[in-house]
Amino acid sequence: MKRRTAIGAAGLGALGVAAASATPALAEALGDKGGPRPDTFVRGADISGLIKNEDYGAVYRKANGRTGDAVKILASSGVDLVRAKVWVDPADGYNTATQVVELGTRAKRAGMDLMVDFHYSDAWADPGKQFKPAAWAELPFEDLVSAVYDHTADVLGALADAGVEPALVQVGNETNGGLLWPDGRWDQLEQMARLLTAGCDAVHDTAPGAKAMLHLAEGGDNGAFRWFFDNAVANGVPFDAIGASYYPYWHGPLSGLEANLNDLAVRYGKPIYVVETAYPFTTGDSDGFANIITDPEPVAGYPASPENQSYWLEAVAEVVRNVPDGLGRGVIWWEATWTGVEGAGWDPADPASGNGWENQALFDFDGKALPGLRTLGKL
Template sequence: MKRRTALTAAGAGVFAVAAAAAVPALAEAVDRGGPSAGRFVRGADVSGLLKNEDYGAVYRKANGRTGDAVKILADSGVNTLRAKVWVDPADGYNDKEHVVELGKRAERAGMDLMVDFHYSDAWADPGKQHKPAAWADLPFADLKTAVYEHTADVLGALRRAGVKPTLVQVGNETNGGLLWPDGRWDQLEQMAALLAAGCDAVHDTAPHAKAVLHLAEGGDNGAFTWFFDNAVANGVPFDAIGASYYPYWHGPLSGLEANLNDLAGRYGKPLYVVETAYPFTTEDSDGFANIIADAEPVAGYPASPESQVHWLEAVAEVVRNVPDGLGRGVVYWEPTWTGVPGAGWDPADPASGNGWENQALFDFTGRPLPALRTLGRL
């Protein structure tokens, strides 16, 4: 999720390597499965759903009757749930047990599961990649082992529950690396070793899934090529590329289009926009300030249900038009995270609120917005 960051010129120098020779070989990698052939991922990140439900969230069908949020998503055409994993979160949510629960609900609804490893006890994004407390003092060799074992442990629990994820993110928005400082962008070989450990665990434990590396700033081609050229050069065995693209933060749609098209040609890997969203209102339902409160977050597109529909359609069109059929799907970020007291953003602060409810795909009464049906028909 969100948060812009810039890597220094010195860092770019450290990261800049002659990776061109390695790129063609990457395109020849074995296809490790993933979503069914020809199935465009129409996804929803529902990482906050279980906590929301526990604190009283109500979800309604179009006719106003209450229902199960996962079934409402599935009935709308959503075919994939995305769920993040934290190592030891303060509130106990988004851990292994909760991901397994979401995975079983996805399975019962006939949906795929995408697992998003943060390798942290709380939010990981370009501005922060904090180690879990339990890993804080590990020597680097043991840190690699911890990444492998944590990844394998969660995926093994899903397997035992009868859930087969189709996509697994090794890190979340890792523009500047992961598990700082050991795997930060200025520790290139160590960063690659940590990413490789996670990918190896995916391939060993869930061989039917694709290991995805995920960056923010979906319109920044320089950031993506800088990262992935070096991932290739350092032998990280990833299978797919994920991008966050929020139009009010990440530049014009043309930038996303140019970036994805270039990545397809360079690496020959499936591409997913794994996070996107847009507000349907400027109003607030829980007394906690909205992250996006502008009446017109992107010029010409006021915060409205119609703009939500527009941006989902526009992003999906870009993805579907990626050359060689390598644009494989779009995931909406937290469409079920409605404003419920107690289910706020900070796992360590029960009084924290939700700054995202004006970007959910359910309105303040729990009814689905038009963009939910759009997501299910992308």
């Protein structure tokens, strides 16, 4: 699929943290596109690892212990959206357009929406690494811009062919420091904006009913969000929504998340989602591979437990619901179905890698739905 229009960029945005309120120029650039709409509050679950888990023998159970299809269990619990990441050419063949289409089709059949999370990489992309796909490594910048558009449009086009139109599409994953380094790194703001614009344009052209979202980690860091989104606006990136990751054991107190999201709503007028959050239900391990969170009390006063997993979910959702002007639109639990199964580890290039996240899934070590899943469905 070819790009519809040439992608331009306005002047370079300020590098420093912007003033406390939106400037007239910023408000004019934003226009009326981000005004609140009567959307429902999203109760979502990232299930990017589900198909690989299933292929390696994972079993999922309802709260009563009966086995069932994980997607149907999510839907029956009240979850109304699933999130799925997409990589360009991963070594293990998972998290490609093929799996996104399968998950999107299953979600649709279960009455749920789909959110697509483009990493623009062959493996994990986050604030510490934004590596180009191998096939794009030597592309001149103009061809790299086209590759972003074409890849985004191709995946969304495959979904359209399957009768699935996503509700939300992330253009990049946790792009605090940019994407597709070094071309779109934080110190190449015009080029970063052009790459983000290419992805947003592909969303609008190929899935016109979806919101194009930009997503950062560190949901309590208002300075980082202002810097990034001020520059996105100054450079004309046509995004429709803002996504944040917030993990309470890494990203500071809830008061920081609240202050940041409230400020973003007033400043940019866009729908806001916490698209990644989690908390451990245990410090135990099921696969012999060290967990990422091992502290028995990840946040002081809140030991790892099923009850505190539910507590943090409710607490984050309350912050999002109270965002001004109804712009807080939902919460998504990260990798809700990623239970510990041999062979379904984190590294696509290493079949022996394990899962460091199974103690933060919404299914226990026997594959049974935890109370947190019901909590998510009732937010």
